[in-house]
Amino acid sequence: MTMNWAEEEMQTADLGDERLNVRVAKVLERLGAHPGSSIPAACRGWAETMAAYRFFDNEKATFETVLTPHRDATLQRMECCPVVLLVQDTTEFD
Incomplete structure (x- = not known):
């Protein structure tokens, strides 16, 4: 079974609870796939939406730990790149 980008990046996540470590990958996968969407719109159903809200409400899920x-x-x-570009585009469409 292959991992998606969120699972791969979150392998080192340590929120002090294995369930939270798994949940952070799921939440980030959903929000990353729909960056302009609200949490309910990005999640797959009410149960997943509530799980995301519970995750963000957890005191262990801080900005730093996530x-x-x-x-x-x-x-x-x-580290493997001799040059790294950090490009920012502030263009907005209305």
């Missing part, structure tokens, strides 16, 4: 594995994976990918 972002650290992604930051670590990004830095690891950057």
